[in-house]
Structures are given as C-alpha cells and as structure tokens.
Amino acid sequence: MKKAFLIIVLCVSSIFFSCKKDKDQNQSTSEAIKTASSDSLTDDGWPRETTNNGTKLVYYQPQVDEWKDYKEITARLAFALTPKDGKEILGVASLKAETLVDKDNRNVFFKNVTVTDVRFPALDEKKVPEMEKLFKETLPKGGDPVSVDRILADLNQTKSPAKGIAGKNDPPAIFYSTNPAVLLIVQGEPVLVPVEKTDIQYVVNTNWDLFFDKTTKDYYLLADNVWVTSKQLGGKWEKTTQLPSGLSNLPSGQNFDDVKKMIPAPTGGTAPQIFYSNKPAELIAINGTPKFVKIDGTKLLYIENTENDIFANEGDGQYYVLLSGRWFKSAALTGPWSYAGNNLPADFTKIPKNSPRANVLASVPGTQEAKDAVMLAQVPTTAIINKADAEAKAKVTYDGTPQFKPIEGTKMQYASNTQDKVIKVGDLYYLCFQAVWFMSTSPNGPWKTADSVPKEIYTIPPSSPVYNVTYVTQTTTDTTVQSSTTAGYFGAFIIGATVGAILTYGTGFYYPPYVYYGGLYPIYRPWPYTYGGGAVYNPWTGGWAAGRSVYGPYGAAGTSAWYNPATGRYGRSASVQGWYGGRTAASSYNPWTGNYARTNQGHNAYAQWGHSAATNGRQWAQTGHITTRRGTAIGYETSGGNKGVITHRRGGGTTIHTNNNLYAGHDGHVYKRDANGNWSHYNNGNGGWTQAGKLGGAKGSGTALAHDRPNQGLGANGAGERIQRDNLPKPNQNIGGENRLGDGNRLGDGIQHDNFPKANQTLGQRDKPLGEAGHPNITNDLDRSAFARDRGESQTRDFQNFQREGNRFGGGNFRGGGGFRGRR
Numbered sequence: 001m002k003k004a005f006l007i008i009v010l011c012v013s014s015i016f017f018s019c020k021k022d023k024d025q026n027q028s029t030s031e032a033i034k035t036a037s038s039d040s041l042t043d044d045g046w047p048r049e050t051t052n053n054g055t056k057l058v059y060y061q062p063q064v065d066e067w068k069d070y071k072e073i074t075a076r077l078a079f080a081l082t083p084k085d086g087k088e089i090l091g092v093a094s095l096k097a098e099t100l101v102d103k104d105n106r107n108v109f110f111k112n113v114t115v116t117d118v119r120f121p122a123l124d125e126k127k128v129p130e131m132e133k134l135f136k137e138t139l140p141k142g143g144d145p146v147s148v149d150r151i152l153a154d155l156n157q158t159k160s161p162a163k164g165i166a167g168k169n170d171p172p173a174i175f176y177s178t179n180p181a182v183l184l185i186v187q188g189e190p191v192l193v194p195v196e197k198t199d200i201q202y203v204v205n206t207n208w209d210l211f212f213d214k215t216t217k218d219y220y221l222l223a224d225n226v227w228v229t230s231k232q233l234g235g236k237w238e239k240t241t242q243l244p245s246g247l248s249n250l251p252s253g254q255n256f257d258d259v260k261k262m263i264p265a266p267t268g269g270t271a272p273q274i275f276y277s278n279k280p281a282e283l284i285a286i287n288g289t290p291k292f293v294k295i296d297g298t299k300l301l302y303i304e305n306t307e308n309d310i311f312a313n314e315g316d317g318q319y320y321v322l323l324s325g326r327w328f329k330s331a332a333l334t335g336p337w338s339y340a341g342n343n344l345p346a347d348f349t350k351i352p353k354n355s356p357r358a359n360v361l362a363s364v365p366g367t368q369e370a371k372d373a374v375m376l377a378q379v380p381t382t383a384i385i386n387k388a389d390a391e392a393k394a395k396v397t398y399d400g401t402p403q404f405k406p407i408e409g410t411k412m413q414y415a416s417n418t419q420d421k422v423i424k425v426g427d428l429y430y431l432c433f434q435a436v437w438f439m440s441t442s443p444n445g446p447w448k449t450a451d452s453v454p455k456e457i458y459t460i461p462p463s464s465p466v467y468n469v470t471y472v473t474q475t476t477t478d479t480t481v482q483s484s485t486t487a488g489y490f491g492a493f494i495i496g497a498t499v500g501a502i503l504t505y506g507t508g509f510y511y512p513p514y515v516y517y518g519g520l521y522p523i524y525r526p527w528p529y530t531y532g533g534g535a536v537y538n539p540w541t542g543g544w545a546a547g548r549s550v551y552g553p554y555g556a557a558g559t560s561a562w563y564n565p566a567t568g569r570y571g572r573s574a575s576v577q578g579w580y581g582g583r584t585a586a587s588s589y590n591p592w593t594g595n596y597a598r599t600n601q602g603h604n605a606y607a608q609w610g611h612s613a614a615t616n617g618r619q620w621a622q623t624g625h626i627t628t629r630r631g632t633a634i635g636y637e638t639s640g641g642n643k644g645v646i647t648h649r650r651g652g653g654t655t656i657h658t659n660n661n662l663y664a665g666h667d668g669h670v671y672k673r674d675a676n677g678n679w680s681h682y683n684n685g686n687g688g689w690t691q692a693g694k695l696g697g698a699k700g701s702g703t704a705l706a707h708d709r710p711n712q713g714l715g716a717n718g719a720g721e722r723i724q725r726d727n728l729p730k731p732n733q734n735i736g737g738e739n740r741l742g743d744g745n746r747l748g749d750g751i752q753h754d755n756f757p758k759a760n761q762t763l764g765q766r767d768k769p770l771g772e773a774g775h776p777n778i779t780n781d782l783d784r785s786a787f788a789r790d791r792g793e794s795q796t797r798d799f800q801n802f803q804r805e806g807n808r809f810g811g812g813n814f815r816g817g818g819g820f821r822g823r824r
Helices: 028-040 124-136 147-155 243-249 344-352 358-363 366-378 387-393 453-460 467-471 607-612 618-625 776-804
Strands: 048-053 055-061 063-066 072-082 089-102 107-119 145-147 171-176 181-185 192-194 198-205 209-213 220-222 225-229 273-277 281-285 292-294 302-303 309-313 318-323 326-331 383-385 404-406 413-415 421-427 428-433 436-441 470-475 480-485 493-497 502-505 515-518 524-525 535-536 543-546 563-564 569-570 587-592 596-598 633-637 641-647 654-656 668-674 678-680 691-695
Touching: 048 124, 048 220, 055 124, 063 436, 063 776, 072 124, 072 292, 089 124, 089 668, 107 124, 107 147, 147 366, 147 776, 171 181, 181 281, 198 243, 198 273, 198 502, 220 436, 273 281, 292 470, 358 366, 358 535, 366 493, 366 502, 383 387, 387 436, 387 480, 421 453, 421 467, 436 470, 453 467, 467 470, 502 535, 668 776
Parallel strands: 171 281, 181 273
Antiparallel strands: 048 055, 048 654, 055 072, 063 072, 072 089, 089 107, 107 145, 192 198, 198 209, 209 220, 220 225, 292 302, 302 309, 309 318, 318 326, 383 480, 404 413, 413 421, 421 428, 428 436, 470 480, 493 502, 515 524, 535 543, 563 569, 587 596, 633 641, 641 654, 668 678, 678 691
C-alpha cells in the first residue's frame, strides 16, 4: 500500500540510521545525517500525501479524541481529496485504529484503520457517496510511524492522569558533604567471593570496587583513582599506597580491567570522605561552600556547585532536594529531611524551561513536563513473539529446592530463591520472563505461554519485590503472544493523583537481598531498590538513569555483580539500575526485569528474544502493510496555492514539507487559523474561506477572505494561552455530536435522504439550525488543537535532534538549555 497511514501515537527512543555501504568514508556528518534520516522509519512531519489510481489524498495531522487503554485510538482529521481529472475537495473524517507502540524509537504505528465518518461541508450532496468511497479506498489502513510527542500533546489537554500507587515515601538516610566524598553501600553483611589463587576476596553486594584481605582482615576500597583502607566498613578510611600482593593477580575478563590499571596504587590524589550505609541511602555532595543562584521571578535559589538537584526557598526558609523523583525538605542541609511531595512551594512550577535546573520540572506536580512523564509511563511497549520460540527459551534457575514466600495481603506466593519472577496462584505457577507470561503445573516447568493471566496477580501490592510484574499484560493467538509492558515493569511508578501525579523511580519500599551459601561461591540475588543509584529522569527515554559519580562505577549495589549459575562464577558489572533502554558497559543484570544483556548498546525488556520479537513496529510495517522503496523529492502545489516539497521515504510514505494548518472541527467543518488567531471555515457556498470568529473573542463578519491563504501559520504567541476549558466536546464525542448523521430529519425537508447534511447546515443537531460555523465551544477546542499541534511538532523535532546528537546522557541539553542534564 502506498502512503502508509500515520495516525498517532508514541514511543520512546532511538532513530536508526542506515547508510549505503559504498558511501564515501569522508562524507560529512551533516550529509550522513540527512541520508540516514530519509532512510529511517521516522515521523518526518505533516501533512501527508498518498495516491491511488490517480486519486490524490492529502491528509493533515489527526486530532486525538481518545486513546482507550493506549491500545485503540479515536481521532479526527482534515483532508484534501483530488479525484483523477477532478477538483480538490476538502473534508473531515473520524477514525478508529489499533496501535502498536515502539518506545525505543518513540513512534506509534496504526493498524486496521477504520473510517467511522466522512464529511464534505462544501460538496453537492449527490456527489458525497462517490467521494466517501474514494476517500476510504485511498486512505491507508496503517503503516508509517507517528511521533509519540504529537499524541501526548493532544492527550495532555483531555486525558486524566492515572491514580498513583501506594508507594512508601519515607526519606532514606541522606548524608551531606562539602568535601570530596563517595557513598559506599553494602546491602546487609558483605558477601565475599574469593579471587582464585590469592588471599583476596571481593565484596559482591556493593557499588564500589571493594576487597578484603583475609590475612590482615583489612578492607581496600578503590574510590575513583585513590585507594583507601579500613578495618571496619563503617570505620575510618585512610589513603594507602601499600596494596596486598593478591590484588596483582586479579583475573581478566571479569570487569576488573579498570581496577588493574590502578595497581600499583597511584601516589597522587586526595582520599575522599567515605560515607557507609548497609542499606540504600543518598549523598548530597557539594563542591566546597554552596553557591546559590537566584531563579528570576521566584523565591527559589539553586545550588550551582553540585550534581544534586537542591534548592533553597526564601519563602519558607526550607531546603528542597530531589531524589529518585521524590522531594524532601529540611531546615538545614545536614538534615533531618522529611517528605515534601504533598507540599511543594508553587514557585517550583515557575522555573523557566531554559534554566540549568529545568530538568526538575518533570518531577514538579502540575507542570506540563510532569504530565508528559506520567502519560508516557502509561503507554505500553508492545512485542509480538512466536510462542514456540518463547517456550523454548523460558527457564527458571533456583538456588537449591524452590522456596516460596507469601505475598502480603493475598493468597499468592512468590519464589524467594531465584531472581526470576515466579508466582504461585492456587496449584498453578506463573512465570513473567522477559516481559512474557508463562504457566506451568510445576515450579520447574515446562513453561507454556499463558493464554490468560489470573486477575489476582494484578492485586500484588507495591510492598512485594515482584510488584513490577503487574505492569505486564498479554494476548495470544494460536502461534504468537503479544506482550504489553508499561513503565512500572522497569521501575518507574506514578505517585499522587490528578493534578499532583508525578513519575518516580522505585516504589520506596526496601526489598532485602537474598543470599545463598550452598555452594563453592555464595549466591547473592539483589532485588531492586529506590535509593542509592542517583536516579535521574530523562524525558526522551521516559526512564531513569543512574547519575552521579559519588555512587560508584557500578550504579548501585543491586547491579554490582553478575552471577552465572552454570559455571558458579561471579564477575563485575558496570551497569545502570533498571531504566528504559538501559545502557551497560559489560555483562549486566537488571533487577527489575530479570534480564542479562551483554552489549554496550541500549537494551530493553525484549532484548533477549532477539529477532523472534517484533518490538518496534518496523517488522509489521514492512511485511505487506506498506511498500518499501527509496524515494525522491518533487514539487507540490494545491489548488488553494499551498506549496511545498513532498519527500518520498523508505516505508512508502510521503511528507509534504509545508504548513500543517487544516483542522477538523467537532461540528464537521474544516478550519484554518491565521497569524492573528482568527479561525476561518471552508465556505459552503463557493469553496472559499469564511471567517468564523476570533479565538476567545467576537464572531467575525462572515466575509469571504480572498487573500487568506491556507499556509498562514500560528500566531506569534501561539494558541493555548487563551483556551477556555468549559464547553469543550467530550473526548469520546463523535464528530457532529451525540447523534450521528442520518438518524433524524433534515432541516425543513421531512425525511433525510442520505447521510450528509445540506451545504448550509452546521453538523450535529438536525432538529434546529445552529447558524454559521465557528461557535465558541468549537473554536476553543480548535485553539487547544492548534496549541497541541505546535507543541507536538517542537517536541518531535527536539527529540530527533537529541537522537542525532548521540542519544547519550551528557550529550547536550534540550531546547533553550533546559531539560535533562547528563550526570555521569
């Protein structure tokens, strides 16, 4: 099918570039990016064009009315249909479609697009059936990607946030230092693993390179480029250059290479202060005396010389610090700290988007950034996996005989001596393995994909270490399983409700690790935890990254080591603790998902399935739903004088690089907006444009605007600032109101003879005339749509720029200098 339909949805992550192998190796970066962009399945903009047997259809960006369960979307779109050897006709259509979400590439694919209504306000009613049929035949049924940001911008105006979880928001232990310092976390008692042929052991359950000399009973810690030693983990640490001889025999291939570079011990450097905790904790580390910077227009100041997000509020004399998405406050930087999420000063919402600390806006209740994060967290990533492939890979490794513990508040149990998520429900066992559900009559399998998941599983409370499996659902066919996962599976949870909802990292509960001493090596199985990883939210990935260097090279104690049950050997792992599209420098273990992944690229919950999983929509799009062809650029001009360039992309779609300024009104009329904020509707009499009124103001004169071109853009101040929230149509309302066309009598003419109104009728209520188009409730809704469309376009381009700049933390700020600050 030619122009693949791009209707709306979303996704989180990277643009894949594919360049010809025979490209000149010295090709400039800009040329490479340009070529790659044209080859990739990405949202290249609106409007779009498709042709079929000589008929040309230009369709504008859809306006989303509802996204049910983030799986089925309802939308309106304006379009221009030009039959072969005919005249261009404008119309409005209502659509429904299934969605397939690719968060890695921040795209949504539409499947099985169904046209539920078509309106031609200026067309002779005798020609309507023919044009409706032509439109339905020409409109693609699915294919090209649509940026998630366009949909989020539309939904943010109407979608209510989900209810937050009953998380635990008690503050962790928070240390404070103005001198060089590191936070040494050892979960519980140290778990010691021998280094072969030496008297040296290394500590598995910590976030730093920590060793123990069995001969002298001394600990040795490599903190950045300095070695320190102590008799007690919580005791005084001193710099040393005298290391045990056994450290010279550290093995290769187990991620000790960076440690071996520091042997013998360097003589330079200053020993940092060591803060020790036997459970998750946080460290506020300031480089010298705090340097406060005033935020204009507020009573807030932020501390500049720190990687922490910490503010002082002149209004109440309190300090505020953001940790794992939660706000804590104190009268002193040294504490004590208390949870402040329910009483955050209003000035936090006034932090400018170009501020060096604008990244915190995603964690400030009521901000647009917080709403975006909450909504994105609710959107599922989908994967279609072959049942036979999945069942062949599903397996569980227990440390000894399977052991089960009760799940608080339920009759279910979970397997406690494995990191795999096995839930016992009655006499059956359910396994959530790599975001796919399996079931068995035995805890050891064999495992078969589950055609249904018991409802009881979705009542597991956040206090359970297996709570994250409640964010995985699936449906099956005879041969495939389609899995859907939302952010909670990866450790991102919504707390609060309605306006106050925000996205946080972790549930706030502490799940003690499991240690098994039944073999040659002790087996350490960490559960994920909320604090101690320096989690920082990245709006483009929709997830959390371990952030600050004071937390160690291994992110957190929960991911400090990997264990191979087949060989009984441990290795060190430099990894990030459980965030969307996580990165790792070596073999890593993700405690949230239970996945191992050996790669230095990004990975997600489906990485282990390999080619057997269609996770990003590309496979679906390239197997007959759309044509795949390389393309060219050609000139374009509509009968209304709209000019631009059409880019044909691989994937079969075309994008018209001109303005995107036609809108579908809920009343069935086609609208456009001029630079002064005035709306015009497509004239029913002569095919021209008639002013429909000014946004939020008086009605227009009704005079046809002969010189009002359709390519006039949004006003300088944009829309949205003047939106009136009342009288807006409901999100689930069909075009034309509650009653569909054809259900009643036509105005002044007895029985309606077809499903389309007279040219001078405002759609929606056929029992009485409503006058001209452009009533305030309609133009207010159009104002919202214009603002959302503009914002979605900006967000889409910002994300694509972010990807082109390297898709890495620390790779640059966002528009205006704000956004995520890389901290590694």
